[in-house]
Amino acid sequence: MNSRDWIRDGLRAVLGGLLAIPLAALNLPLFALAVAALALSLVPVLGMLLFPLVTLLIRARADLARKIAGHSGVPIARPYRPAPERAVPGGWRYYKWIMTDPATWRDLAWLVPGAAAGIVLGALTLAVPAYGLEGVLLVPLWIWLGTGWYGYGAIWPFETVGDAFLSLPQGALILAVGVAVAPHLRRFDARSARLLLGPTRNAELRLRVSQLTVTRADTVDAQAAELRRIERDLHDGAQVRLVSLGMTIGLAEEMVEADPAGARKLLAEARETSTAALADLRHLVRGIHPPVLAERGLDGAVRALAMALPIPTAVQTALPGRLDTPVESAAYFAVAEALANTTRHSFARNAAVELRHTGSALVMRVCDDGLGGADPAGGTGLRGIERRLAAFDGTMSLSSPPGGPTIVTMELPCASSSPKIMPSSGTA
Structure with missing residues (x-):
């Protein structure tokens, strides 16, 4: 990770801590509202209407927490059971679905500890960078207000220009530490939320x-x-x-x-x-099943595919001798579709393919320096790759900001057919 990414992620985490405090505080009135709705559940009609409505509000808040956790690098799946057929709000089937779903009560149990963790960790995420920033700003304040001004920062005492200049390196160091630690604090908050907001084993x-x-x-x-x-x-x-x-x-x-x-x-x-x-x-x-795939394996087939492209395409591989035939076929056609999208839509001048085996999965990356802006919803090519990989329990992720580069990362779970890994690289 370069310095720009480090600063960007840190500042994003600091802003996330700022947002986490009011969101965490929102948990408390939702908890009070849920307790009141449970008490009113003794009233037949009112209870069947009120508690499901409050539960939907709590689920919306929990979904927001899951989304924020995903942005922090801690994905949390939605654990809710699907609604039964012909279940309508206010009806008995709908009320029973809400009441018997364990995720309903796990969300409720998360509200208070989630509020405490969100407020404390959010405040800590903000406090350290803010403290360092105050030390950094003392020298500009001194110059702006003039040498006749004396004062104190929140914890930074200074009465002379020398004291103010001493605060500068200390404040810069504390600011850097705060920005560096902020993403870890946000991930810790997300992991603590996953304990209750994530799905159970069942x-x-x-x-x-x-x-x-x-x-x-x-x-x-x-x-x-x-x-x-x-x-x-x-x-x-x-x-x-x-x-x-x-x-x-x-x-x-x-x-x-x-x-x-x-x-x-x-x-x-x-x-x-x-x-x-x-x-x-x-x-x-x-x-x-391409003959070149049967004869040369995935490595040779992808290299032959890259050589036929109208743009220079580098190929790097670190694969076992051979993989299972269905896995090789799915991987080959997935890479072929990704490269076809590159040549048709990206206006790229160069492309690259990386194939490597991690021991439990085959990882494929197809990159290009084109215009970017690829969207799976915009066509059938990327959706086709997803469906092809999903048949083998594989996944596809896409990074394609406007202006590029576009990076398609595909993973196929598979065991190595040979313990010997032979890395090779080259440009097709």
Whole structure:
């Protein structure tokens, strides 16, 4: 991390501490409101209306805390159970869903300790940089107010210009320490919130099952679409040529005695048709599983892919000898789609691909120096990569600020097929 990133993250954390104090203070009236709503739950109709409404407010506050924690580098998943079908606010099913969800009570239990932690850590995040900043500003204040002015800072005593100048290096050091420590304080606050706001083990399993259900459906749809593509390509390509080939050979058989020259001409056409049909089949097979991937593995296949691009593309790899065939295929097509997006939309002059195996996952990074501004919601390419990786429990993250660079990071969980890692690098 360079100095600019360090200062940016520190100042962002200081601002986060400033925001954390009023947000944490908001927990206390929400807790009081929840206790009052629980007391009023003894009134049948009023309780079924009021407590779910207060719970929704608490969940909104908890979701905001989860979002802030995610920006601090501590992601917290939403643990709530999905609402049952035909459950409407004010109804018994809706009320039962709120009351029986363990996350409702975990949110409620978080409000008071979350308020205490947020206020204390937020104040500490602000206090140290503010104290250092005051020491740094004493010299400008002295110069601005004139040498006849004497005073005291909050804790910085000074009565002479020498005292004021002594505060400058001390204040700068304390300010730097405060800015450096601020992100760690924010992450500590986020981790403490995750103890109650994060999903329990059962909730994680439930979310996992739900995610697998979605990815399985996406995989089935993708496989069905691929089968339809193969069927269409066979029907419109190779099948038509093979039917034509059979007809041509049949005509040649009929003409071989009466018109040998015409028969030879038809056989020449048949040979050309068979060559075209073979090319169609090779193209079809290449779309299913590229021969270069089977022959050279993922490293060689990606290098061959990079060499065919219209822009210089550097490739760096640190991979086992070979990975499982399904993993290699998914990784190859994911990298191919990312590079296709680079050449079509980024207007980049250079690109780079990095492949490495961490022992438990294959990590792929595709970078370019183009215009940036890539958005998964803006097209099907990045969404297709996500669906392809999700079938293997993989993930994709995107960094593409306006003006670039664009960095697509993809991970595929996979075990190493060989303990020997052979790093290599080069420019394709």
